Amino acid sequence: AQKVTQAQTEISVVEKEDVTLDCVYETRDTTYYLFWYKQPPSGELVFLIRRNSFDEQNEISGRYSWNFQKSTSSFNFTITASQVVDSAVYFCALSTFSGGYQKVTFGTGTKLQVIP
Amino acid sequence: GAVVSQHPSWVICKSGTSVKIECRSLDFQATTMFWYRQFPKQSLMLMATSNEGSKATYEQGVEKDKFLINHASLTLSTLTVTSAHPEDSSFYICSAGGLAEKYNEQFFGPGTRLTVL
Numbered sequence: 001a002q003k004v005t006q007a008q009t010e011i012s013v014v015e016k017e018d019v020t021l022d023c024v025y026e027t028r029d030t031t032y033y034l035f036w037y038k039q040p041p042s043g044e045l046v047f048l049i050r051r052n053s054f055d056e057q058n059e060i061s062g063r064y065s066w067n068f069q070k071s072t073s074s075f076n077f078t079i080t081a082s083q084v085v086d087s088a089v090y091f092c093a094l095s096t097f098s099g100g101y102q103k104v105t106f107g108t109g110t111k112l113q114v115i116p
Numbered sequence: 117g118a119v120v121s122q123h124p125s126w127v128i129c130k131s132g133t134s135v136k137i138e139c140r141s142l143d144f145q146a147t148t149m150f151w152y153r154q155f156p157k158q159s160l161m162l163m164a165t166s167n168e169g170s171k172a173t174y175e176q177g178v179e180k181d182k183f184l185i186n187h188a189s190l191t192l193s194t195l196t197v198t199s200a201h202p203e204d205s206s207f208y209i210c211s212a213g214g215l216a217e218k219y220n221e222q223f224f225g226p227g228t229r230l231t232v233l
């Protein structure tokens with residue numbers, strides 16, 4: 001069984017503050033992919049990043065950065081200098097492919113509110 | 117590339133009627149399509165996985181006769197909510213996978229908001 005835990009249900013920060021969204025996953029598969037998605041109020045999922053289990057290199061994309069720690073099964077997401085437009089629900093997801101089937105498990109999401 | 121569309125974007129229907137939602141992969145062939153359901157302020161819950169030309173695999177607790185899924189081609193999957201009731205009101209999202217160079221990645225449609233009166 002696989003599981004994704006996003007312990008933070010809601011976070012509020014003041015604009016320009018940095019914020020880290022936590023994600024912890026569980027899987028028995030050695031090959032897997034981790035994702036972060038942003039879901040604004042419109043509902044459409046916006047892909048942010050994909051990371052495979054063999055690539056532990058951290059990544060930075062503009063104000064976004066991701067810290068993949070295989071030893072702790074975590075894939076945390078940091079937004080630097082947050083902006084109001086960052087307000088959304090963020091989902092962490094785990095994807096595996098075994099037995100001929102692809103399976104994606106989503107975390108429960110973290111609602112981020114950036115206050116101007 | 118890898119664009120997925122859904123139609124309609126939103127639908128309001130009377131209780132007892134059936135509603136069909138279409139999911140299309142516009143620029144790639146999707147060997148597998150997934151249907152998710154999302155209640156307000158909750159996560160996405162996988163309803164079923166469908167491979168082109170074969171029957172859908174439903175997750176535990178999802179009624180097959182209630183939520184009919186057809187994946188007749190590599191670019192189209194449909195979800196039909198039969199005899200809809202107010203408790204079926206939800207946000208339905210499809211995703212498509214199978215792009216060779218994007219192994220293990222799903223591409224999500226924009227979602228369909230269903231309201232059953």
